[in-house]
Amino acid sequence: MDFSIGELAKRTGVKVPTIRYYEKEGLLDAPLRTQGNQRRYRAQDLDRLGFIRHCRDLGLPMPAIRDLIDLGQHPDKPCREADRIAATQLQSVRERIAHLRKLEAELERITASCKGGHTVTDCNVLKAFGDHSLCRDEHAAPTKA
């Protein structure tokens, strides 16, 4: 019926300190304790932690997960908000991909410029790292919105 934090960790693949951290951050409810002050969890905590873990794997930041959990507690609310969170995350993922693809292109160009020139003095790689004007594109990190 009840199980320890170690059991919960084993069943979900989430590490023990991380579980305690989620509790402190309010993503997991504080569970009952034994007389000796140890946490004892139930099936519903397993579900909740599985939800959190999947959201984290999908890259959602913790405030977004908090919002989704709150939403899950109010079954009558419209699910527009959940959809908005998913869409926002999708957009952010796409922006990060776009940025990384530019980096990929520049880094390809930079590594290709190494003709085995042997010493640092005439090293195109070092030159390329130093000089943005050699780049085809802008590629500065996006100011996170």
Add this chain to the structure above:
Amino acid sequence: MDFSIGELAKRTGVKVPTIRYYEKEGLLDAPLRTQGNQRRYRAQDLDRLGFIRHCRDLGLPMPAIRDLIDLGQHPDKPCREADRIAATQLQSVRERIAHLRKLEAELERITASCKGGHTVTDCNVLKAFGDHSLCRDEHAAPTKA
């Protein structure tokens, strides 16, 4: 000839506290100071900071930048190391892209599952966030090597 930290910031687009941080971390040499203890920079510092900034824009972690700078100070060394750093970074960028593309696919699927079902009770988006078995692929974050 010499200029202040604010000037250096303006010319490179790197913020003043960040410049001080780079100095503390050993990426920038400690510059000369005025009698009143204010930093005064020269052209070479501008070049160095430009190099650092471009590397950061390309996503290089600070230890890699440190290595490149060290390398630049020893013109006789082979540039193999610089090439290796670039190649490593390229690989890491490619891995991150691969991961994000999986997330993108799952998030597309999740957002598409919202048929405007109106309330949370029958919200496919929330279900999808909670249940990895609905996903087509593995998409957990890669354990960073």
Add this chain to the structure above:
DNA sequence: CTTGAACCTCTAGTCGCTATAGGGATTACA
């Protein structure tokens, strides 16, 4: 000579954990 902008150092906060220290609880087995 005064004003106001720019500078100084130091500390703490960001995010999502992870690691460690220094202890107490539980469980399995003899």
Add this chain to the structure above:
DNA sequence: TGTAATCCCTATAGCGACTAGAGGTTCAAG
């Protein structure tokens, strides 16, 4: 019942790469 192994507890500090703020000093222009 004793004891040893393994678990669990709290609290604090660290990661990377900055950013923000407090509280005080110096510089440059008028």
